[in-house]
Amino acid sequence: xxxxxxxxxxxxxxxxxxxxxxxxxxxxxxxxxxxxxxxxxxxxxxxxxxxxxxxxxxxxxxxxxxxxxxxxxxxxxxxxxxxxxxxxxxxxxxxxxxxxxxxxxxxxxxxxxxxxxxxxxxxxxxxxxxxxxxxxxxxxxxxxxxxxxxxxxxxxxxxxxxxxxxxxxxxxxxxxxxxxxxxxxxxxxxxxxxxxxxxxxxxxxxxxxxxxxxxxxxxxxxxxxxxxxxxxxxxxxxxxxxxxxxxxxxxxxxxxxxxxxxxxxxxxxxxxxxxxxxxxxxxxxxxxxxxxxxxxxxxxxxxxxxxxxxxxxxxxxxxxxxxxxxxxxxxxxxxxxxxxxxxxxxxx
Amino acid sequence: xxxxxxxxxxxxxxxxxxxxxxxxxxxxxxxxxxxxxxxxxxxxxxxxxxxxxxxxxxxxxxxxxxxxxxxxxxxxxxxxxxxxxxxxxxxxxxxxxxxxxxxxxxxxxxxxxxxxxxxxxxxxxxxxxxxxxxxxxxxxxxxxxxxxxxxxxxxxxxxxxxxxxxxxxxxxxxxxxxxxxxxxxxxxxxxxxxxxxxxxxxxxxxxxxxxxxxxxxxxxxxxxxxxxxxxxxxxxxxxxxxxxxxxxxxxxxxxxxxxxxxxxxxxxxxxxxxxxxxxxxxxxxxxxxxxxxxxxxxxxxxxxxxxxxxxxxxxxxxxxxxxxxxxxxxxxxxxxxxxxxxxxxxxxxxxxxxxxxxxxxxxxxxxxxxxxxxxxxxxxxxxxxxxxxxxxxxxxxxxxxxxxxxxxxxxxxxxxxxxxxxxxxxxxxxxxxxxxxxxxxxxxxxxxxxxxx
Numbered sequence: 001x002x003x004x005x006x007x008x009x010x011x012x013x014x015x016x017x018x019x020x021x022x023x024x025x026x027x028x029x030x031x032x033x034x035x036x037x038x039x040x041x042x043x044x045x046x047x048x049x050x051x052x053x054x055x056x057x058x059x060x061x062x063x064x065x066x067x068x069x070x071x072x073x074x075x076x077x078x079x080x081x082x083x084x085x086x087x088x089x090x091x092x093x094x095x096x097x098x099x100x101x102x103x104x105x106x107x108x109x110x111x112x113x114x115x116x117x118x119x120x121x122x123x124x125x126x127x128x129x130x131x132x133x134x135x136x137x138x139x140x141x142x143x144x145x146x147x148x149x150x151x152x153x154x155x156x157x158x159x160x161x162x163x164x165x166x167x168x169x170x171x172x173x174x175x176x177x178x179x180x181x182x183x184x185x186x187x188x189x190x191x192x193x194x195x196x197x198x199x200x201x202x203x204x205x206x207x208x209x210x211x212x213x214x215x216x217x218x219x220x221x222x223x224x225x226x227x228x229x230x231x232x233x234x235x236x237x238x239x240x241x242x243x244x245x246x247x248x249x250x251x252x253x254x255x256x257x258x259x260x261x262x263x264x265x266x267x268x269x270x271x272x273x274x275x276x277x278x279x280x281x282x283x284x285x286x287x288x289x290x291x292x293x294x295x296x297x298x299x300x301x302x303x304x305x306x307x308x309x310x311x312x313x314x315x316x317x318x319x320x321x322x323x324x325x326x327x328x329x330x331x332x333x334x335x336x337x338x339x340x341x342x343x344x345x346x347x348x
Numbered sequence: 349x350x351x352x353x354x355x356x357x358x359x360x361x362x363x364x365x366x367x368x369x370x371x372x373x374x375x376x377x378x379x380x381x382x383x384x385x386x387x388x389x390x391x392x393x394x395x396x397x398x399x400x401x402x403x404x405x406x407x408x409x410x411x412x413x414x415x416x417x418x419x420x421x422x423x424x425x426x427x428x429x430x431x432x433x434x435x436x437x438x439x440x441x442x443x444x445x446x447x448x449x450x451x452x453x454x455x456x457x458x459x460x461x462x463x464x465x466x467x468x469x470x471x472x473x474x475x476x477x478x479x480x481x482x483x484x485x486x487x488x489x490x491x492x493x494x495x496x497x498x499x500x501x502x503x504x505x506x507x508x509x510x511x512x513x514x515x516x517x518x519x520x521x522x523x524x525x526x527x528x529x530x531x532x533x534x535x536x537x538x539x540x541x542x543x544x545x546x547x548x549x550x551x552x553x554x555x556x557x558x559x560x561x562x563x564x565x566x567x568x569x570x571x572x573x574x575x576x577x578x579x580x581x582x583x584x585x586x587x588x589x590x591x592x593x594x595x596x597x598x599x600x601x602x603x604x605x606x607x608x609x610x611x612x613x614x615x616x617x618x619x620x621x622x623x624x625x626x627x628x629x630x631x632x633x634x635x636x637x638x639x640x641x642x643x644x645x646x647x648x649x650x651x652x653x654x655x656x657x658x659x660x661x662x663x664x665x666x667x668x669x670x671x672x673x674x675x676x677x678x679x680x681x682x683x684x685x686x687x688x689x690x691x692x693x694x695x696x697x698x699x700x701x702x703x704x705x706x707x708x709x710x711x712x713x714x715x716x717x718x719x720x721x722x723x724x725x726x727x728x729x730x731x732x733x734x735x736x737x738x739x740x741x742x743x744x745x746x747x748x749x750x751x752x753x754x755x756x757x758x759x760x761x762x763x764x765x766x767x768x769x770x771x772x773x774x775x776x777x778x779x780x781x782x783x784x785x786x787x788x789x790x791x792x793x794x795x796x797x798x799x800x801x
Contacts, residue, residue: 044553044554044555044556045524045553133697133701136694136698137698137701140698145684145689146684146689146690146691146694147694148691148693148694148697148698149689149691149694159642160402161642162642189401189402189580189642190401190580190581190582190621190624190625190626191401191620191621191624191639192401192642193624193626194623194624194626194636194638194639195638195639195640197626198638216553216554217554217626218554218628219583219625219626219627219628220626221628222626222627222628222629222630222632223626223627223630225630242630243630243631246628246629246630256555257554257555258628260554260555260557260558261554261628270555270556270557270558270559270560270562271555271559272559274523274525274526
């Protein structure tokens with residue numbers, strides 16, 4: 001595997017000016033997406049996961065938004081780019097798909113026209129004829145039956161799942177290196193969700209692209225992720241390979257999320273309390289006000305530094321600093337650190 | 349008090365058809381059969397789950413039962429609120445039939461049965477304090493004492509996990525989960541016997557979802573409620589429901605105790621729904637059953653078993669003994685041919701583009717191979733007779749005689765599933781399903797073919 005990550009995000013901070021003051025949606029996070037892998041950003045609504053991915057391609061409207069930090073794509077800093085350079089990256093190298101395909105498609109044009117347009121914008125030399133052929137081919141690839149005939153249909157003539165397939169076709173039009181998928185299956189039925197996840201997996205094998213996948217659904221994460229970043233209130237709580245996170249969740253917040261899964265953990269279910277006020281976040285660890293294990297040290301200073309507890313597995317929790325007993329936050333009910341701890345990880 | 353053996357709600361052959369009108373005279377040209385003959389009982393203190401994909405009619409069933417919409421046919425007997433023990437009238441109608449309630453009875457019914465919706469944000473008036481929104485129901489139903497209304501509502505807000513001071517706050521001051529708690533308080537304020545909850549947690553985050561589900565469970569015990577819980581999410585259903593009814597295209601295909609449905613699903617559709625739940629175990633390599641396509645249109649449902657067009661266990665006609673997935677592919681090809689959705693010309697163009705040749709000079713074999721690939725058909729079917737018919741049909745297709753090809757396919761490849769409508773069969777202990785494979789006369793043979801997949 002290539003050592004330079006495809007996408008490298010460093011101390012990314014996104015703020016919004018509001019009437020109530022400055023709202024910090026994403027607060028100095030970093031993450032990398034490697035070639036060919038799927039990185040999942042997991043978090044509840046309001047955790048900043050969507051803003052973080054939109055900041056990557058500078059889709060955040062400014063003002064009121066303000067993005068700081070560096071975003072390197074193959075070593076080039078996106079934040080320093082001119083609007084025209086950015087446009088090129090956005091279409092050719094990085095493509096976005098969103099939660100609601102009906103909002104992202106234009107009702108007034110046929111879907112074939114929209115895909116062909118996407119091709120021609122990025123490759124002006126392509127003839128109408130060739131663009132059409134490629135659009136049909138793409139529709140066929142994403143599993144739209146009878147693509148030639150459906151080319152001339154309008155978005156309303158497609159079901160929700162088919163529209164998401166069309167969006168994926170459009171995103172693939174320029175053969176991107178990175179696909180940013182923001183809750184692409186949340187608005188769909190479980191059966192259709194299964195179809196779309198399978199499709200993304202096949203396309204990733206075929207095109208070898210990297211996927212940055214944003215979701216709150218841990219069931220989906222377990223299916224698609226290679227690595228995971230857990231976000232809470234604009235900060236990264238924990239990160240690591242998919243097996244580490246699911247089998248040895250280290251941060252109390254990750255553990256609490258896992259316990260929300262039906263059939264896992266016991267107790268009342270849910271995480272008591274709600275996300276902190278983004279205009280006025282608490283001192284110390286953002287999760288401390290809702291954490292069962294919080295001590296005074298959790299409520300002062302900054303979010304704790306991330307500490308490496310395994311290969312690429314890092315956690316931002318004071319209990320893993322020296323002088324604390326990390327077994328305090330070990331969660332037996334999740335069966336952490338048992339027989340599954342050895343083997344398998346990273347060798348696939 | 350009600351007799352625990354008598355159901356609180358009895359739904360019998362409930363139908364809700366929406367007319368499809370056309371032309372300037374708005375003549376009815378058909379009907380979308382959203383709910384088409386649904387029957388079930390809900391017992392006191394029980395939660396019945398109603399599950400299915402979008403468009404299966406589960407929400408329409410819920411709103412017809414609570415009479416937010418008028419049913420087209422069937423009856424809904426509601427025995428709560430002191431109506432228990434009433435017997436049928438001489439003309440065969442029932443005095444407890446919600447679909448026949450007059451204004452006065454309906455108002456009383458509105459007190460005893462409540463509904464909770466998916467989106468808590470759109471179900472509150474943004475200009476009214478949440479306390480007043482909840483207390484309004486008490487006022488409408490005749491409680492004139494303002495202070496007493498306030499006391500009742502404040503008490504209830506505390507019981508759903510909010511504070512009494514929240515009475516004077518406005519909806520925008522609450523998060524989605526809190527709004528759903530207020531919606532619960534509003535549903536409970538008139539002390540109903542029965543609540544229809546339509547996707548009450550689908551719009552909520554995982555952490556909040558779990559909280560609201562456990563609150564619903566607690567309140568149900570405390571208030572002795574019966575619930576009809578509508579959801580597309582099998583994992584949520586498993587958490588809260590005592591029994592589950594699985595709906596497909598306006599009909600119930602399987603009903604039974606939650607454990608039975610999850611551990612031993614009898615209908616292939618239930619099986620597919622269960623297998624679509626994302627498994628939160630990254631090591632699971634279980635591929636699952638992939639349901640292709642979406643629910644067909646309810647205005648023209650498939651004949652026989654409505655699920656046969658997507659079923660992975662669709663029964664083979666007696667002559668053949670094919671691999672089950674190949675059989676499914678053959679039927680897919682046939683159905684698409686019948687729908688005139690196979691465009692040989694575009695397949696030819698596609699092959700031409702792939703191989704960089706002229707469409708004219710694409711060999712017929714390449715076109716046939718591409719069609720087989722598109723439908724996941726093997727290069728050769730294991731049954732020689734089936735293979736002969738299939739390749740004959742493909743030959744005709746490539747010769748642009750789609751008509752004849754379709755006819756051949758239709759004549760030879762048939763399934764009992766499209767001819768016979770399966771009955772709901774009892775598997776004991778209230779577990780019923782409607783699948784031909786479970787019927788005694790077809791059963792033996794069908795099980796034999798099903799077991800080798």
